Amino acid sequence: xxxxxxxxxxxxxxxxxxxxxxxxxxxxxxxxxxxxxxxxxxxxxxxxxxxxxxxxxxxxxxxxxxxxxxxxxxxxxxxxxxxxxxxxxxxxxxxxxxxxxxxxxxxxxxxxxxxxxxxxxxxxxxxxxxxxxxxxxxxxxxxxxxxxxxxxxxxxxxxxxxxxxxxxxxxxxxxxxxxxxxxxxxxxxxxxxxxxxxxxxxxxxxxxxxxxxxxxxxxxxxxxxxxxxxxxxxxxxxxxxxxxxxxxxxxxxxxxxxxxxxxxxxxxxxxxxxxxxxxxxxxxxxxxxxxxxxxxxxxxxxxxxxxxxxxxxxxxxxxxxxxxxxxxxxxxxxxxxxxxxxxxxxxxxxxxxxxxxxxxxxxxxxxxxxxxxxxxxxxxxxxxxxxxxxxxxxxxxxxxxxxxxxxxxxxxxxxxxxxxxxxxx
Amino acid sequence: xxxxxxxxxxxxxxxxxxxxxxxxxxxxxxxxxxxxxxxxxxxxxxxxxxxxxxxxxxxxxxxxxxxxxxxxxxxxxxxxxxxxxxxxxxxxxxxxxxxxxxxxxxxxxxxxxxxxxxxxxxxxxxxxxxxxxxxxxxxxxxxxxxxxxxxxxxxxxxxxxxxxxxxxxxxxxxxxxxxxxxxxxxxxxxxxxxxxxxxxxxxxxxxxxxxxxxxxxxxxxxxxxxxxxxxxxxxxxxxxxxxxxxxxxxxxxxxxxxxxxxxxxxxxxxxxxxxxxxxxxxxxxxxxxxxxxxxxxxxxxxxxxxxxxxxxxxxxxxxxxxxxxxxxxxxxxxxxxxxxxxxxxxxxxxxxxxxxxxxxxxxxxxxxxxxxxxxxxxxxxxxxxxxxxxxxxxxxxxx
Numbered sequence: 095x096x097x098x099x100x101x102x103x104x105x106x107x108x109x110x111x112x113x114x115x116x117x118x119x120x121x122x123x124x125x126x127x128x129x130x131x132x133x134x135x136x137x138x139x140x141x142x143x144x145x146x147x148x149x150x151x152x153x154x155x156x157x158x159x160x161x162x163x164x165x166x167x168x169x170x171x172x173x174x175x176x177x178x179x180x181x182x183x184x185x186x187x188x189x190x191x192x193x194x195x196x197x198x199x200x201x202x203x204x205x206x207x208x209x210x211x212x213x214x215x216x217x218x219x220x221x222x223x224x225x226x227x228x229x230x231x232x233x234x235x236x237x238x239x240x241x242x243x244x245x246x247x248x249x250x251x252x253x254x255x256x257x258x259x260x261x262x263x264x265x266x267x268x269x270x271x272x273x274x275x276x277x278x279x280x281x282x283x284x285x286x287x288x289x290x291x292x293x294x295x296x297x298x299x300x301x302x303x304x305x306x307x308x309x310x311x312x313x314x315x316x317x318x319x320x321x322x323x324x325x326x327x328x329x330x331x332x333x334x335x336x337x338x339x340x341x342x343x344x345x346x347x348x349x350x351x352x353x354x355x356x357x358x359x360x361x362x363x364x365x366x367x368x369x370x371x372x373x374x375x376x377x378x379x380x381x382x383x384x385x386x387x388x389x390x391x392x393x394x395x396x397x398x399x400x401x402x403x404x405x406x407x408x409x410x411x412x413x414x415x416x417x418x419x420x421x422x423x424x425x426x427x428x429x430x431x432x433x434x435x436x437x438x439x440x441x442x443x444x445x446x447x448x449x450x451x452x453x454x455x456x457x458x459x460x461x462x463x464x465x466x467x468x469x470x471x472x473x474x475x476x477x478x479x480x481x482x483x484x485x486x487x488x489x490x491x492x493x494x495x496x497x498x499x500x501x502x503x504x505x506x507x508x509x510x511x512x513x514x515x516x517x518x519x
Numbered sequence: 520x521x522x523x524x525x526x527x528x529x530x531x532x533x534x535x536x537x538x539x540x541x542x543x544x545x546x547x548x549x550x551x552x553x554x555x556x557x558x559x560x561x562x563x564x565x566x567x568x569x570x571x572x573x574x575x576x577x578x579x580x581x582x583x584x585x586x587x588x589x590x591x592x593x594x595x596x597x598x599x600x601x602x603x604x605x606x607x608x609x610x611x612x613x614x615x616x617x618x619x620x621x622x623x624x625x626x627x628x629x630x631x632x633x634x635x636x637x638x639x640x641x642x643x644x645x646x647x648x649x650x651x652x653x654x655x656x657x658x659x660x661x662x663x664x665x666x667x668x669x670x671x672x673x674x675x676x677x678x679x680x681x682x683x684x685x686x687x688x689x690x691x692x693x694x695x696x697x698x699x700x701x702x703x704x705x706x707x708x709x710x711x712x713x714x715x716x717x718x719x720x721x722x723x724x725x726x727x728x729x730x731x732x733x734x735x736x737x738x739x740x741x742x743x744x745x746x747x748x749x750x751x752x753x754x755x756x757x758x759x760x761x762x763x764x765x766x767x768x769x770x771x772x773x774x775x776x777x778x779x780x781x782x783x784x785x786x787x788x789x790x791x792x793x794x795x796x797x798x799x800x801x802x803x804x805x806x807x808x809x810x811x812x813x814x815x816x817x818x819x820x821x822x823x824x825x826x827x828x829x830x831x832x833x834x835x836x837x838x839x840x841x842x843x844x845x846x847x848x849x850x851x852x853x854x855x856x857x858x859x860x861x862x863x864x865x866x867x868x869x870x871x872x873x874x875x876x877x878x879x880x881x882x883x884x885x886x887x888x889x890x891x892x893x894x895x896x897x898x899x900x901x902x903x904x905x906x907x908x909x910x911x912x913x914x915x916x917x918x
Contacts, residue, residue: 145651146658202671202692204629205733207653213732214640222640224633224728228567231735240737241906245627245671246693250907254794261790261908263700264693266626266672274689278704285711306657307666370622370688372679375589375667384685505667506676508688 098350100364101397104284106518107363110352111184111345113176114457116444117153117338120175125444126461129469130490134322134443136336142302149314151321152300153338153445160298164206168298170248172341172450173198177256177294180343184357186290187257194288196258197278198249199271199295201449205243206301209236248296258292268504269409270368271295272342272452273512277366279346289351295453296341305337311376313413323473325446327410327439328417328485330478335411338445342453349518361460364497364513365396371507378419384509385423385501392499392511393427398519400428403435405468405493407459407500408483410439411446416503421481436493438486442472452502456512459498463516467492527710531774531781531917532870534608534767536720538600539854539864540570540760545607545871547573552868552879557853559745559758560726566742567735569725570855572596572761581681591630591668594677597722600763601678604718608767609779611682616777619686621714622678623705625697625721625859626690628671631729635660674722684718691859695824696790696908697721698862703788703910705768715773720765721860730759739828739905748827748851749836749885755829757905760855764864771917781917783870787813790910801834801903806841808911812899815913817844820878820895822869824850824861828905835903839887845899846891852882862902862910869898869914 100106114121117135118128128135135153141163144150158175160168187193213236217226230236241247249262267274272295279291308314315334317324326332352359369391371384378385393400409420425432440458441447447454462468471485497515502508537544540558541551551558560571577595580602581587587595605611610620639656667673672690679685691697691704701719708714724730734740734757741756748757768785789811793804809815821842825835839847850865857864872878878895881888900912 143650143654145649146654147651148658200692202628202669204631204669205729210636211640211643214644220641220644222644223637224732227640227732228728228735231732232738232740234738236736237738238736240733240739243733243736244694244906246696246904246907249693250792253792261696261700261703261792261910262693263691263704264697266670266690266692267688268670268672278689281708281713285707285713287707302653303657303661306654306661309658310661310663311666368687370675370679370685372683372685375673375676375680504672505670506672506688507679507685508672508676 106349107280107283107346108349108352109344109360109363109460110186110347110357111180112360112457112460113179113343114454115155115172115175116340116447116454117155118444121179122461129443129458130467132470132472132488132490134472136321136324136445138321147305148309148316149305150318151324152336154300155339162208165298165301166203166242166248169200169296170251172298173248173252173294173296176341176343177252180345181256184345186345191257192292194258194290194292195260195282196249196253196262197275197291197293198252198262198264199275199449199453200248200264201297201299202266203243203245207303209239252294266449267508268506269448270452270502270504270508270510271449272454273502273510275453276344276456276512277510280363280366283346283348290345290347293346293453294343295450297448297450298339299448300337300339308337315412325412325442326473327412327442327471328478328481328483329474330476332412332414332417334413336445338447340444340447340450340454342450342457344453344456361463362515362518364515364519365392367392367395367511369509371509376505377415382419382422382426385419386426388509389423389427389511392513396513396519403497403499405462405495405498406435406437407455407498408437408439409501409503410441412441417481421483433482433484436468436486437483438469438471440469452510455500456514459500459514462498463495466495528712529771530706530709530768530785531771532766532768532783532785533774533779533781534604535782535867535870536600536604536607536765537867538575538596538603539762540573542573543575544603549871552853555880555882561745564731567731567740568745568758570758570760571726575599586681589664589667590677592724593630593722594668594674596724596763597674598677598681600722601718601720601765602682604765604767605682614683616716617683620684621687621717622675622684623689623691623701623717623719624675625701626671626674626692627723627859629669630727632665633728694858695861695902695904696910697859699790699902699910702862702866702912703790706785706788709768709770716769718765718767720863722763723761723857723860725759725761725855741827747883748825748849749883749887751827752833755827757826757828757851757856760857762854762857762860762864764860764867766863766867782874784915784917786913786915788912792908801831801909802838804909805835805838805903808909812911812913816897820846820891820898821901822848822850822865822898823901824865826856826905827851831903831905846878847888848879865900866912866914869900872898873914873916
């Protein structure tokens with residue numbers, strides 16, 4: 095019988111349900127099969143014309159139809175799919191009655207081009223300004239767009255559908271959002287506010303303006319052909335990240351509550367760390383201190399040393415900057431062991447699922463623990479001598495894995511790290 | 520770290536930063552409230568009414584012009600107000616504290632470049648609709664850094680860059696409820712010993728036609744002539760407000776150790792989500808929250824962020840009428856509706872009123888707001904979102 099509290103006297107937080115959807119497919123089984131086979135979900139964009147774009151591929155989820163398309167509608171659908179899988183696996187509560195709060199990582203919401211063009215047409219004018227748009231926006235013909243484009247609308251939908259309790263929290267810490275959603279759930283359970291929490295992260299952002307925005311910041315890969323080879327984390331010829339869509343959902347519970355109801359425990363959320371970077375809006379501090387501090391905070395929150403980590407699920411976006419800084423951060427903390435710890439990037443296959451990435455990769459980390467098999471970093475043909483990680487190149491590897499660190503870093507100086515283990519530490 | 524303490528820590532409000540349509544700083548806002556002065560613009564966005572931000576010298580809180588240029592108005596307003604809060608708490612430039620200070624920002628985002636939008640719409644209206652048309656215009660017309668001024672978490676990012684708050688950085692979204700939850704989670708973390716000190720708050724620029732469009736979809740904008748919140752029943756809606764409101768909250772132990780004086784104690788913050796499918800749900804939700812606040816002494820006071828939107832405002836009025844011993848004040852009348860910022864603004868005004876020993880005067884022809892002569896020792900802050908989300912906070916005098 096395991097003690098229900100950790101070495102700091104806090105309730106131990108475990109995972110009892112997981113769901114995932116990415117460009118590789120819907121559900122853990124399909125995703126794991128393809129992930130461990132080293133398959134890529136990146137494809138040429140067909141959702142909208144790509145003429146005039148420098149980047150023409152993405153990890154879109156095209157098998158979930160949304161018509162007319164909006165990124166917020168797709169985010170909501172993806173969150174539904176992942177949450178249904180997670181809640182069903184946990185068998186916690188009853189249908190539409192989840193006994194805990196919702197923490198949702200979701201991309202910032204705004205009116206999108208299909209809707210804006212619709213408004214423009216509704217003016218009937220050819221000299222359109224925002225006053226003309228305002229004149230046609232009211233009167234009830236676009237009422238549904240108010241709800242759709244409220245930042246809280248996806249969380250409101252999920253809270254209603256799954257019956258979570260209290261005020262649902264929608265959050266953004268950019269590309270670290272998924273990690274933050276999980277951290278909020280862990281903290282709520284540790285405070286004793288809840289026995290269970292639903293942590294969901296979703297992103298359906300592949301639309302023309304979102305793609306152009308990242309493109310203008312020179313953040314995206316332009317290795318368009320073949321798209322499957324575009325994401326090259328830690329490789330010398332990496333040239334940017336690839337936008338992708340997906341969702342991850344985790345049901346967290348206190349070990350005590352999960353044990354009491356005889357739930358199957360899928361893993362332990364042993365620690366969470368965060369630290370903000372004040373150096374620059376899109377770049378990490380060159381000394382790596384915020385990343386180093388974030389990783390150390392996660393280890394210290396879990397109460398373990400770096401020697402106990404035997405796999406790192408990297409942020410690994412494939413941008414020249416991120417991968418270099420991630421190496422600096424990890425090698426500083428892990429010292430001489432750095433080259434011996436497997437460090438792989440799921441993003442080499444599923445792309446960068448942005449707001450969802452932290453949760454998607456937490457699910458993959460837990461599947462790594464379950465299967466004792468490390469998914470590879472694909473497209474690793476030209477090693478970067480400046481980043482001598484063991485990236486588990488191109489082929490999955492069987493390994494003994496007891497503790498995983500999963501990192502997420504984002505624009506705006508966001509850093510979050512999670513420690514996931516098979517058993518309580 | 521994150522050690523669970525056996526007793527819940529007392530949490531103090533030690534810093535308040537306000538930069539609103541009524542002015543910059545506590546004195547200017549306090550004076551305007553007491554003079555019942557409201558700053559509205561009925562013409563610039565006619566027929567819509569907005570509360571314009573009172574101009575400030577940005578350089579005093581955002582010294583680098585380069586930083587100012589990297590932000591859109593909502594971020595400048597918020598970063599400015601955050602600086603005021605840090606100054607008020609006496610931690611400005613205290614690298615040791617700022618480096619471990621937690622931050623939860625309640626944010627919207629997405630300020631559009633209206634010129635770019637309209638150019639594309641006009642070209643489309645004139646027949647430009649080839650497959651690459653939208654892509655080419657966006658690639659050519661969008662400023663590369665505009666995205667960073669639109670991202671919700673970049674208000675927090677800018678506060679980290681300009682003021683050095685780096686312990687943690689979390690951004691909550693979701694309109695009014697985001698402001699409630701920012702306070703709720705920060706308080707819970709400090710009370711449980713997961714954090715010692717936090718910066719919380721939000722900002723909004725109400726002078727935005729793209730934001731007016733979003734609320735016009737649902738018919739939420741106040742039009743024509745300004746009227747106090749409680750008189751809008753037959754002409755419902757809100758006037759978008761412009762404000763930054765930030766608070767520094769910390770454990771009593773932490774405040775005492777550094778010799779900081781409290782404005783007030785933040786005793787509890789509670790929140791819920793009524794699905795609003797049936798009439799009366801909001802009123803019930805508010806009553807439930809009221810019962811969870813802790814011990815309330817009457818007569819007392821309520822500062823509410825009631826929006827003026829219907830049916831939620833009428834339900835809130837029904838709730839308020841159940842508590843006639845509490846003097847009500849509406850921030851919506853005085854500041855307009857600042858969305859995510861309204862609840863932190865309410866907490867700030869509650870703490871300010873308690874520290875000044877008086878509640879600011881009513882400004883309401885309907886008589887719902889009544890005079891309060893005695894110094895308030897408890898103020899309940901109420902926030903019922905125009906569409907979703909209900910929250911309450913109890914702010915008390917430090918004993």
